[in-house]
Amino acid sequence: MTATYLDHAATTVVREEVARAYAEDLQRLGNPSSTHAFGREARRVLEESRESIAADLGAHPTEVVLTAGGTEADNLGVVGAFHGASEGRRAVAVTAVEHPAVLDAARWLGTAQGAEVTELAVDAEGVLDLDGLAAHLARVGERTAVVAVMWANNETGAVQPVAEVVAACAAAGVPVHTDAVQAVGQLPVDFAASGATTLALSGHKIGAPVGVGALLARRDAALAPVLHGGGQERGVRSGTLDAAGARALATALRLAVAEREEETSRLAALRDRLQDGLLALVPDARVRSAGAPRLPGHLFVTIPGTDADAVLFGLDAAGVAASAGSACTAGVTQPSHVLLAMGDDEATARSAVRFTLGRPTTERDVEHVLAVLPEVVARARAAHAPRRATAAAATRLASAAGAGAR
Numbered sequence: 004m005t006a007t008y009l010d011h012a013a014t015t016v017v018r019e020e021v022a023r024a025y026a027e028d029l030q031r032l033g034n035p036s037s038t039h040a041f042g043r044e045a046r047r048v049l050e051e052s053r054e055s056i057a058a059d060l061g062a063h064p065t066e067v068v069l070t071a072g073g074t075e076a077d078n079l080g081v082v083g084a085f086h087g088a089s090e091g092r093r094a095v096a097v098t099a100v101e102h103p104a105v106l107d108a109a110r111w112l113g114t115a116q117g118a119e120v121t122e123l124a125v126d127a128e129g130v131l132d133l134d135g136l137a138a139h140l141a142r143v144g145e146r147t148a149v150v151a152v153m154w155a156n157n158e159t160g161a162v163q164p165v166a167e168v169v170a171a172c173a174a175a176g177v178p179v180h181t182d183a184v185q186a187v188g189q190l191p192v193d194f195a196a197s198g199a200t201t202l203a204l205s206g207h208k209i210g211a212p213v214g215v216g217a218l219l220a221r222r223d224a225a226l227a228p229v230l231h232g233g234g235q236e237r238g239v240r241s242g243t244l245d246a247a248g249a250r251a252l253a254t255a256l257r258l259a260v261a262e263r264e265e266e267t268s269r270l271a272a273l274r275d276r277l278q279d280g281l282l283a284l285v286p287d288a289r290v291r292s293a294g295a296p297r298l299p300g301h302l303f304v305t306i307p308g309t310d311a312d313a314v315l316f317g318l319d320a321a322g323v324a325a326s327a328g329s330a331c332t333a334g335v336t337q338p339s340h341v342l343l344a345m346g347d348d349e350a351t352a353r354s355a356v357r358f359t360l361g362r363p364t365t366e367r368d369v370e371h372v373l374a375v376l377p378e379v380v381a382r383a384r385a386a387h388a389p390r391r392a393t394a395a396a397a398t399r400l401a402s403a404a405g406a407g408a409r
């Protein structure tokens with residue numbers, strides 16, 4: 004059994020209070036869209052939850068579009084904005100470090116829907132290059148349907164300059180979608196103050212179950228539905244309304260927001276202890292996005308001479324759960340697209356390990372990681388060295404044969 008779980012950005016534990024509230028409403032009979040007494044009661048639960056979610060995120064209840072999670076909310080924010088935009092706005096821009104829920108939605112618009120898609124550059128810290136955005140908007144701002152910039156990155160934890168992006172886009176009349184899936188509960192998130200047109204959040208990152216989330220969408224957001232059906236949720240998100248899920252999300256959010264300040268300073272202190280300890284044990288490891296404002300519970304490091312898979316395998320065997328980056332792609336060995344966008348070479352982008360701390364994390368967890376790390380890294384390096392030697396020999400052979408290494 005895994006004794007130390009440091010993968011809270013992938014998913015975190017469902018809170019006791021949330022599980023109780025969820026269970027209570029799971030067995031409630033009635034479709035919130037039905038007009039009989041059962042339906043009305045379910046609708047009451049749903050609407051009270053919506054009001055609570057709105058209040059905790061600086062939104063109006065009518066701006067809360069409930070979804071089945073962050074991926075769906077992101078797709079609606081990007082694809083919905085593209086299809087809802089006026090005829091002349093066929094361009095879409097997203098930062099190169101977005102989660103696949105945004106990045107691949109935008110790429111699909113490019114390959115299948117005729118969108119002109121731009122992936123906006125980030126700097127070496129993984130933060131959007133605002134001059135690049137300004138130049139982009141000067142060129143195609145008037146033709147742009149939506150710009151997407153995440154509030155905080157799921158791999159590095161780097162916080163993006165959402166306010167500056169909104170200001171730049173406002174001048175060109177361009178709506179902004181922000182993926183706040185990792186930010187909610189970790190940073191103060193106020194939808195109205197942010198000026199964003201749409202904002203995505205997900206329940207299972209903050210102590211609600213998987214399968215519930217929301218898109219906050221301003222009333223003037225021109226969104227076309229992605230799911231077609233019964234026309235629920237302002238006509239942009241069809242599907243039977245999930246009162247139990249809404250209550251779970253509202254309950255988790257209320258707790259996360261109430262405890263945020265205290266909890267995040269506790270997490271930041273633990274993260275810093277882990278970071279300092281790790282650098283003392285593995286001095287050539289590199290903490291990524293260390294020069295940017297970062298989420299308090301994120302530690303993303305590249306470890307030269309290793310493959311993340313080998314490090315994760317060793318950690319797992321020693322009872323520590325961490326990840327290589329985005330959990331959604333962690334099953335497939337790919338270099339981190341975030342690190343590639345930050346200018347890393349492939350080998351470095353394959354050597355990244357992400358530790359993310361959460362509410363259950365204690366000092367003991369940090370000490371556990373630090374106790375096992377030197378051996379895990381040594382083994383990963385030993386496994387890596389012969390492969391590197393083989394690759395170098397193959398390259399020498401290929402150039403001797405005049406093949407040229409491509």
Ligand SMILES: Cc1ncc(COP(=O)(O)O)c(C=O)c1O
Nearest residue numbers: 072073074102104157184185205
């Ligand atoms: C930044 C970010 N956006 C979107 C998602 C997708 O959310 P969900 O798992 O609720 O579909 C994730 C999940 O890893 C994420 O980290």
